[in-house]
Amino acid sequence: MKYHGVTLHRKLENNIGLLIFGILFISSIGGLVQVLPSIFQESLKTATENSHLYSAVELTGRDVYIREGCHVCHSQQIRPLLAEVERYGPYSRADEFVYDRPFMWGSKRTGPDLHRIGGKYSDDWHRVHLIDPRSVINNSIMPAYPWLAEWEATDLGDIQKKMSVLRILGHPYTDEEIAAAPEEIAGLSQLDALIIYLQVLGTGLAEEYR
Amino acid sequence: MADMPNDFWSGWIILITLISFIGLVWLVVSVYTAAPPNDAEVDHTTWDDNLKEGMNQAPLWWFWMIFAMMVFSVFYLMLYPGMGSFKGAFQWSQGGQIEERYRVFNDEFTELRAEIAVMPLTEIQADAALMGSASDLFSQNCSACHGYQGQGQANLFPNLNDDIWQWGGSPENIELTLRNGRIGVMASWEALLGQEGVTNVANYVLLLGSPEAEGHPGQARFNQICIACHGIEGTGNPLLGAPDLTDDDWLYGNDLDTLRETLRGGRNGQMPAFGDKLDNAQIRLLVAWLTR
Numbered sequence: 001m002k003y004h005g006v007t008l009h010r011k012l013e014n015n016i017g018l019l020i021f022g023i024l025f026i027s028s029i030g031g032l033v034q035v036l037p038s039i040f041q042e043s044l045k046t047a048t049e050n051s052h053l054y055s056a057v058e059l060t061g062r063d064v065y066i067r068e069g070c071h072v073c074h075s076q077q078i079r080p081l082l083a084e085v086e087r088y089g090p091y092s093r094a095d096e097f098v099y100d101r102p103f104m105w106g107s108k109r110t111g112p113d114l115h116r117i118g119g120k121y122s123d124d125w126h127r128v129h130l131i132d133p134r135s136v137i138n139n140s141i142m143p144a145y146p147w148l149a150e151w152e153a154t155d156l157g158d159i160q161k162k163m164s165v166l167r168i169l170g171h172p173y174t175d176e177e178i179a180a181a182p183e184e185i186a187g188l189s190q191l192d193a194l195i196i197y198l199q200v201l202g203t204g205l206a207e208e209y210r
Numbered sequence: 211m212a213d214m215p216n217d218f219w220s221g222w223i224i225l226i227t228l229i230s231f232i233g234l235v236w237l238v239v240s241v242y243t244a245a246p247p248n249d250a251e252v253d254h255t256t257w258d259d260n261l262k263e264g265m266n267q268a269p270l271w272w273f274w275m276i277f278a279m280m281v282f283s284v285f286y287l288m289l290y291p292g293m294g295s296f297k298g299a300f301q302w303s304q305g306g307q308i309e310e311r312y313r314v315f316n317d318e319f320t321e322l323r324a325e326i327a328v329m330p331l332t333e334i335q336a337d338a339a340l341m342g343s344a345s346d347l348f349s350q351n352c353s354a355c356h357g358y359q360g361q362g363q364a365n366l367f368p369n370l371n372d373d374i375w376q377w378g379g380s381p382e383n384i385e386l387t388l389r390n391g392r393i394g395v396m397a398s399w400e401a402l403l404g405q406e407g408v409t410n411v412a413n414y415v416l417l418l419g420s421p422e423a424e425g426h427p428g429q430a431r432f433n434q435i436c437i438a439c440h441g442i443e444g445t446g447n448p449l450l451g452a453p454d455l456t457d458d459d460w461l462y463g464n465d466l467d468t469l470r471e472t473l474r475g476g477r478n479g480q481m482p483a484f485g486d487k488l489d490n491a492q493i494r495l496l497v498a499w500l501t502r
Contacts, residue, residue, distance in 0.1 A: 013450065022225060028231055029226060032226055033223050033226050033227060037222065038220040040219060052307075079306065080304045080307070080308045081308065081311075082311040082315060085308065087350075091308070105445075119482065120482070121355065121482070122355075122480040122482065123480075124366050124479075124480065125354070125355055125367075128364050128366065129354075135353065135363070135364050136354060136363060136364055136367075137354060138358065147242075150406070175445060180349060
């Protein structure tokens with residue numbers, strides 16, 4: 001009898017196609033168990049009273065957030081742990097992210113979590129903090145973003161196109177909202193839009209969950 | 211997962227978990243129980259003249275380690291959620307865990323917090339540990355705006371260490387400030403004063419309290435508009451949050467350009483409300499800290 005461990009090993013080692021298939025098969029098991037069923041889980045994709053549909057301005061601010069890579073240092077996901085709830089506020093719920101495409105959960109906290117930043121500070125504070133973080137937090141390591149105050153919100157691409165695409169994905173924008181969008185963002189700087197986005201973050205959560 | 215889409219997916223998860231588990235057991239057991247390899251029968255690839263793959267079995271401690279981990283996973287899957295919608299013998303859930311933590315937390319601190327909420331301020335101020343907590347609370351909630359020691363900063367956020375209080379410095383007033391927040395409301399005066407008027411009144415504000423102020427071209431307009439809030443002498447009104455304009459303490463600044471900016475654009479300093487975020491004991495501690 002051949003030592004079967006050896007023959008199987010030999011086969012895999014000598015047939016690169018089989019090896020690739022084996023690796024893909026084994027590593028897909030986790031996804032088949034964890035990810036696939038949640039794609040069919042209604043509660044993760046059904047809008048509720050907790051879901052906030054971003055306005056044209058908020059959507060623009062969100063694009064600034066993505067472009068500047070704020071999600072690289074900031075998470076938007078408060079875990080159900082006592083210390084986090086005490087620090088940041090009520091823990092995040094799945095239905096709060098129904099209209100986040102792509103979501104900004106992040107995976108690393110160089111700075112604090114921002115999911116409930118809305119209403120924590122004034123617009124004035126965000127303005128000085130984003131233009132120069134060291135002017136309010138004297139030892140902050142967050143980068144300064146002075147150019148945002150000069151760049152126009154309208155430079156961020158066709159807002160109507162963006163909203164129509166999101167509508168295909170299920171965001172219920174009305175024709176009127178899409179038609180009014182360019183006017184809403186006209187005249188705003190990218191900093192204004194970003195602050196309006198930050199101020200709405202986490203504020204959609206219904207009273208009963210607070 | 212609390213709400214499995216349906217029984218199919220629950221079964222799907224259980225099935226794949228079991229098959230993978232059984233597959234793993236088979237793999238490990240068969241590797242260790244198969245006949246030892248006959249080195250001669252295996253055609254080894256040889257590298258660099260004489261470098262050859264050996265045919266030894268993995269050490270036995272490794273087998274026992276994997277075996278122990280398999281036993282562990284069996285117990286784990288019986289006690290904790292993992293098998294589809296089966297909740298496990300412990301009925302553990304993230305939501306349940308945080309509720310339990312909060313129960314312990316509240317049991318430990320509710321009484322103490324109720325005590326602090328009605329403690330005389332002087333008693334808190336005499337207790338170094340309580341003042342330490344108060345100082346921590348300030349760092350966590352307030353220092354981003356008011357500066358790390360409450361010294362004020364950025365010409366937007368007032369100094370809280372001095373004796374000058376825009377909204378009143380009594381413990382009651384400070385408590386109101388913390389609970390409800392404050393929004394200073396001063397509209398723009400540009401339309402009413404015109405460019406020249408703005409400069410005149412700004413210059414007049416700079417002279418307030420000195421003898422040269424009398425008869426200054428800005429005086430008439432000031433007396434007409436500004437004294438309604440800032441008082442006849444310009445010394446302010448804590449009910450409206452209108453600051454004293456005769457002292458040396460300025461929130462936004464007192465050079466001519468800044469004053470003109472203040473009058474042109476108006477000012478709306480915003481102190482957020484903390485009534486929902488902090489409990490009575492925390493607010494009491496902060497009031498004690500601010501009036502120390």
